[in-house]
Amino acid sequence: MALHRPNAPPSRNGVGASCVVLPAGPWARVIDFLPQRFPGVSTNTWLQRLHAGDVIDDQGQILKADAPYRAGQRLYYFRALVTEPHIPFEANVLWQDEHLLVVDKPHFLPVVPSGKYLQETVLIRLKNALGLEALSPIHRIDRDTAGLVLFSKQVASRGAYQELFRTRQVDKTYECIAPWNADLPWPVTRQSRIVPSAHFMQQTEVPGVPNALTHITPIEVLGNLARYALKPVTGQRHQLRVHMAALGLPIRWDGIYPTLTPEGSVDYNHPLQLLARSIAFRDPISGEQRQFSSARVLTTLDAP
Numbered sequence: 001m002a003l004h005r006p007n008a009p010p011s012r013n014g015v016g017a018s019c020v021v022l023p024a025g026p027w028a029r030v031i032d033f034l035p036q037r038f039p040g041v042s043t044n045t046w047l048q049r050l051h052a053g054d055v056i057d058d059q060g061q062i063l064k065a066d067a068p069y070r071a072g073q074r075l076y077y078f079r080a081l082v083t084e085p086h087i088p089f090e091a092n093v094l095w096q097d098e099h100l101l102v103v104d105k106p107h108f109l110p111v112v113p114s115g116k117y118l119q120e121t122v123l124i125r126l127k128n129a130l131g132l133e134a135l136s137p138i139h140r141i142d143r144d145t146a147g148l149v150l151f152s153k154q155v156a157s158r159g160a161y162q163e164l165f166r167t168r169q170v171d172k173t174y175e176c177i178a179p180w181n182a183d184l185p186w187p188v189t190r191q192s193r194i195v196p197s198a199h200f201m202q203q204t205e206v207p208g209v210p211n212a213l214t215h216i217t218p219i220e221v222l223g224n225l226a227r228y229a230l231k232p233v234t235g236q237r238h239q240l241r242v243h244m245a246a247l248g249l250p251i252r253w254d255g256i257y258p259t260l261t262p263e264g265s266v267d268y269n270h271p272l273q274l275l276a277r278s279i280a281f282r283d284p285i286s287g288e289q290r291q292f293s294s295a296r297v298l299t300t301l302d303a304p
Contacts, residue, residue, distance in 0.1 A: 007058045007059065007060065007074075008076055009056050009060065009076055010133075011127070011133060012078055013119065013124070013128065014119070014123075014124040014125075014127035014128040015078065015079070015113065015118060015119070015124055017056070017076035017077060017078050018076070018077055018078075018079055019074060019075070019076050019077075020037060020074075020077070021072070021073070021074050021075075022069060022070060022071050022072060022073045022074075023071060024071040024072075025069075025071065027069040028068065028069055029066060029067060029068060029069055030050075030055070030063055030067045030068070030069050030075070031043065031046055031047065031050065031065060031066075031067070032069065033069055047065055049077060049078070049080075050063060050064060050065045050067070051065060054077055054078040054080070055075060055076070055077045056075070056076045056077070057073055057074065057075055057076075058073065058074040058075075058076070063075070079113075079118065080118075081116060081118050084117065084118055084119060084120055085116065085117075085120065086120060087108050087109050087117075087120045088268070089106035089107065089108055089109055090109075090125075091103045091104065091105045091106060091109060091122045091125065091126070091149075092104040092295070093126075094148075094292055094295075095292060096153070097286075098153065098154070099152065099153055099157045099161075099285055100150060100151070100152065100153065100161065100283075101126070101132075101135070101150070101151040101152075101153055102148065102149075102150055102151075102292050103122060103126070103148070103149045103150075103151060104148060104294050104295055104296060105122055105141065105145075105146055105147060105148070105149050105276075106146055106296070107144060107145070107146045107271035107272060108143060108144070108266065108268065108271065109121065109122055109143065110122070110143040111123060111137050111140045111141065111143070111149055112137060112140065117143075122137075122149065123135065123136070123137060123151075126151070132153055134152075134153060134154060134155050135151050135152070135153060136151065136152050136158065137149060137150070137151050137152075138150045138151065138152050138158070138161045138162055138165065139165050139235075141276050142238070142272075142274075144254075144255070144256075144271070144272040144274070145272060145274045145275070145276060146271070146275050146276070146294070146296050147174070147276025147277060147294040147296060148276045148277075148278070148279050148292055148293075148294050149276070150279070157285055160284040160285060161284060164281050164284060165235075168233065169281055169282070170279060170280070170281045171231075171279065171280040171281065172231065172232060172276070172278070172279050173229055173230070173231055173277050173278045173279075174229070174230040174231075174232070174240055174274060174275060174276055174277055175219070175227060175228065175229060175230070175274075175275045175277045175298060176227070176228050176230060176240065176244065176251045176252070176273055176274045176275070176298070177222075177225055177226070177227055177251070177273035177298050177299070177300055178225065178226065178228060178244050178249040178250065178251050178252055178273070179224060179225060179248075179249050179250070180218070180221050180222070180224060180225055180226035180249075181247075181248065181249060182221075184247065186217065186218055187215065187216060187217040187218075188215075188216045188217075188247065189213070189214070189215050189216070190212075190213070190214045190216060190243040190246065191210045191212070191213045191214075192212055192242075192243070192246065193205060193206050193207065193208040193209060193210050193212070194206075194211060194212045194236040194237075194238075194239060194242055199260060201256055201260055201263075202238070202256060202257070203236065203237055203238045203239075203242050204242070205242060205246055211234060211236060212232075212234050212236040212239045212243065213232070213233040213234050214230055214231065214232050214233065214234075214239060214240060214243045215230070215231040215233070216228055216229070216230055216231075216243070216244070216247075217229045217231075222300045223300075225252065225300050227298065227300075228244075228249075229277075230243075238256070238257070240274060241254055241256065241257045241272075241274070242257060244257075245257035245258045251272060251273055251274050252272075252273040252300075253267075253270040253271060253272055253273055254272055254274075255267075255272070273298045273299065274298075275294055275296055275298055276294060277293060277294050278291065278292065278293045278294070279291070279292050280292075
């Protein structure tokens with residue numbers, strides 16, 4: 001559910017302001033609180049944001065460096081990155097109407113701002129290119145995964161599309177390239193409980209009530225590799241990657257499962273061979289049956 005953000009300031013360069021509500025506490029000034037609330041951001045960085053006019057209250061007032069602390073006050077702040085790596089791939093718009101926009105995302109490009117990516121995301125690129133201030137993803141896929149992502153263009157109709165995903169009325173099919181094992185009882189249904197692992201980048205399977213379900217079917221055998229159709233019934237983080245790795249069939253060029261590669265070791269020649277291939281649903285606004293397919297292609301060839 002989207003957070004209600006009264007009196008939020010207009011976005012800047014397609015990026016909306018982040019928000020924090022000041023809790024009761026001992027702080028005399030806003031600058032005393034912010035570095036404690038966000039320990040990953042230094043006091044100097046917050047001072048720079050305050051001096052630049054990047055911290056605003058819910059009355060639209062730009063806060064100064066000596067702004068007093070008022071519990072219950074809602075603050076908006078704009079995040080900026082000193083250096084942001086350029087991602088040399090583009091998302092393609094496949095289809096749109098007044099409510100919905102369907103995008104075919106490349107590998108490596110995040111859907112929304114996070115971590116070291118802000119402008120280099122599908123959402124911000126589209127907002128800036130198309131002038132769609134209200135644009136918002138209805139669902140998401142990993143940065144490493146390519147394929148289809150649906151965006152809502154209007155706040156008024158957004159909930160109807162989100163409800164389709166919440167109630168599992170969307171038929172999603174992924175494809176991947178992974179090792180072939182003829183001894184498994186194909187097709188396979190993998191059902192398990194997936195929870196966060198010790199490392200924040202990874203998820204893991206544990207005993208307990210299953211919360212993740214995936215149907216896995218080989219499409220074609222390609223020597224030691226195979227192309228698989230993956231149909232997730234649930235939507236746990238990294239579900240497809242975890243399930244394939246748990247079967248002893250890690251998705252080709254996966255830098256997280258089963259072995260986590262060092263952070264920052266991005267190899268554009270070896271994208272994760274996982275693709276959000278197709279999506280189908282009945283449009284809750286028009287009543288029409290919608291079906292979309294990615295034009296992107298996975299590979300079994302080794303990069304030169």
